[in-house]
Amino acid sequence: MLLEVKDIHVHYGKIAALHGVSLEVDEGEIVTLIGANGAGKTTTLKTISGLRPLSRGKIMFDGADISRVAGHKRVLSGIGQAPEGRGIFPGMTVTENLMMGCYARKGDVSRDLAQVFELFPRLAERKDQAGGTMSGGEQQMLAIGRALMTNPRVLLLDEPSMGLAPKLIQQIFSIIQEINRRGTTVLLVEQNAQQALQVAHRAYVIETGEIVKSAEASALLDDPEVRAAYLGGGADRPVGGSEPEQAAGAPEEPRDG
Numbered sequence: 001m002l003l004e005v006k007d008i009h010v011h012y013g014k015i016a017a018l019h020g021v022s023l024e025v026d027e028g029e030i031v032t033l034i035g036a037n038g039a040g041k042t043t044t045l046k047t048i049s050g051l052r053p054l055s056r057g058k059i060m061f062d063g064a065d066i067s068r069v070a071g072h073k074r075v076l077s078g079i080g081q082a083p084e085g086r087g088i089f090p091g092m093t094v095t096e097n098l099m100m101g102c103y104a105r106k107g108d109v110s111r112d113l114a115q116v117f118e119l120f121p122r123l124a125e126r127k128d129q130a131g132g133t134m135s136g137g138e139q140q141m142l143a144i145g146r147a148l149m150t151n152p153r154v155l156l157l158d159e160p161s162m163g164l165a166p167k168l169i170q171q172i173f174s175i176i177q178e179i180n181r182r183g184t185t186v187l188l189v190e191q192n193a194q195q196a197l198q199v200a201h202r203a204y205v206i207e208t209g210e211i212v213k214s215a216e217a218s219a220l221l222d223d224p225e226v227r228a229a230y231l232g233g234g235a236d237r238p239v240g241g242s243e244p245e246q247a248a249g250a251p252e253e254p255r256d257g
Helices: 041-049 071-077 094-100 110-119 121-125 136-148 166-181 193-199 217-221 224-230
Strands: 003-012 015-025 030-034 056-061 079-082 154-158 185-189 202-207 210-216
Touching (some): 003 041, 015 030, 015 210, 030 166, 030 193, 041 071, 041 079, 041 154, 041 185, 071 079, 079 136, 094 136, 110 121, 110 166, 121 136, 136 166, 166 185, 166 193, 193 224, 210 217, 217 224
Parallel strands (some): 030 185, 154 185
Antiparallel strands (some): 003 015, 003 056, 202 210
16 A cells, blocks of 8 residues: 555644544555545645644555654655645746756656646746746646656645636546556545546545545445535535534634645
8 A cells, every 4th residue: 555544633723623534545546535625635635745743643655654754755755745726936937836846856857847748738838937927727737747746656636626617627637647647646635526536546535524435436426425415416515414514613724625
């Protein structure tokens, strides 16, 4: 197993945001984590990447315990993340943004840069343009491209379709599948559950900081409770049947999934 999250608990002050989240991602998979706004999706990714400290539990990566490893060292070990909200450097050019993704790497990265431009031809066309002047879809491509420049074994994607037009959403998900076909494992957080379940191999459903379902993605697509809660017909009603609420009243960071 490439990535194992074992019974992790995360707090914001005294308030529990995650209580007992466990999930696994095997090498070569696309695994998606779906749930309502405030369920703990983004907190889970931030904890895996080292941006949020654990209160309890364990994170294993390629057999090693990284629970207390600093975030920048997790990047060097092969965990890359494209954050929610893109987080690009608006005053830097496309190329400069991409190079920020590999600032800690040694050696020639020209091949990686060429592969990102191959995946995202629009970025190649605008390589000298300031990131902040591009469209939302182009900025999302840039955020994913920058994460790929870390040369990740597992890529954490947080709401890559947020705010995009339907045509661009289709394009982004096609690119996610191509990234996976080229050998990168993907852990995908998405509120667009329909699209996420269509591209993923396996899926987890999170509600108020706890995993409540896990199965093959195709099985969850056909699950009546999941369809009612996340695929239309009561779109925000949790699978557990209660009204949606933030995990144990946790004051999640802005727009945390």
